[in-house]
Amino acid sequence: MSDESQRPIVVKRVKKGGHGHHGGAWKIAYADFVTAMMAFFLLMWLLGSVSKGNLKGIADYFSNPLKVASRGGEGAGDADSLVKGGGKDLSQKTGQLKKGTPTIEDQQKDKNRLSALKKKFETLMNDKAKKNSKLAQFKDQLRLDMVAEGLRIQIVDKQNRPMFKSGSSELEPYAAEILDEIAQLLNDVPNSVSISGHTDAQQYASGQRGFSNWELSADRANTARRELIHGSLSEQKVLRVNGFADEVPLDAGNRLNPVNRRISIVVLNKEAEGDIREQAGMSASEASAPQQAGA
Structure with a gap:
């Protein structure tokens, strides 16, 4: 029997060749x-x-x-x-x-419409002044001009010819007649309007505690709004009513000048109207949407 310890040991070595697998x-x-x-x-x-x-x-x-x-x-x-x-x-x-900003074409149409209203208003007031001597003497208290927001119509006080009774929001009869005439013209355009009341710098000395030129100017603006509606203005056309007290004087050099007491009516262009509605909380699309009241 052969000796197992003498059996040769064979070692096999495998040579790796080519390219192996690299994984994923x-x-x-x-x-x-x-x-x-x-x-x-x-x-x-x-x-x-x-x-x-x-x-x-x-x-x-x-x-x-x-x-x-x-x-x-x-x-x-x-x-x-x-x-x-x-x-x-x-x-x-x-x-x-x-989105919602008026185009140049829309802005031009708006401007033309307000310019035509200004001319129509001036013509009407000239005709009324010729036929009515009472209105003629108050013609110089009406001021029209184009501002950034649109067409501004101002009715100003003069010495001895105030729009309102002293310290009150009660309209004088002639001022009510003028507002009635203005109301009919404002209905001819689809634009909304803004109404502002202004006083001079004379401090309000009577009335309830805390009542000042701020309350007085706001009350006068609201009285003007009511008279315009009485004169046939559509109520939905009024977009804003402001009271400015004596903060925006016409005559800044003399804040006691009677012309600082006035009612300002602005026929708003579409851009200004949209801005006001956005400031009040409307979205841009809602603010730019056509309003039924002015259509």
Whole structure:
């Protein structure tokens, strides 16, 4: 019997050749690369679709986020052009409009309508003054001008010819006649109106405790509103009634001048009307929607 310890030991060595299996790590890397490329091309497409005005707003945010954030609202990327354009061309930096902002064409129509109303009002008052000597003597107390908000019609006091009884919101008869005439003209345009009362700087010395020129000016503005409605003005056309006391004088050099006591009626353009409604809490789309009252 042979000795087992003498049996030879054979060692087999396997040589590794070619390329072995690397696992799935490369698939993850490739998927990340494809995802990054998709995100990049999506970003480039979005940037190409945004107007330059909005791009400037985005750039401003990353340059100075605190400045943009402090402004608030949704117009951080709006163009800063003083003359707002149509905003249809996305390649233009200026002229991009926020939703609800009147176009240049609408603004021009509004301006033409108010200018025509101003001429019509002046013609009517001239005719009335010729036929009625009483109105003729008060003609110089009527002032018409175009302001940023629209057409402003002011009825001012003169010495010995006040609109209201002293220290009161009771209208003098001639002032009521003028407001009745104005009411008929205001119905000829679809625009809303704003009514403001103003006093001179003479302090209110009587009445209930705490009653001042603020309350007096507000009461007079509201009295003018009631008289306009009595004169056939649609109640829904009145958008705002303000009392300014003596804070906005016509004659700043002499705050006791009687002309500082006045009623100011502004026939609002559509842009001003939309701004007022937004300030009161309406959304931009609601504020720009046509109002039934003025239609």
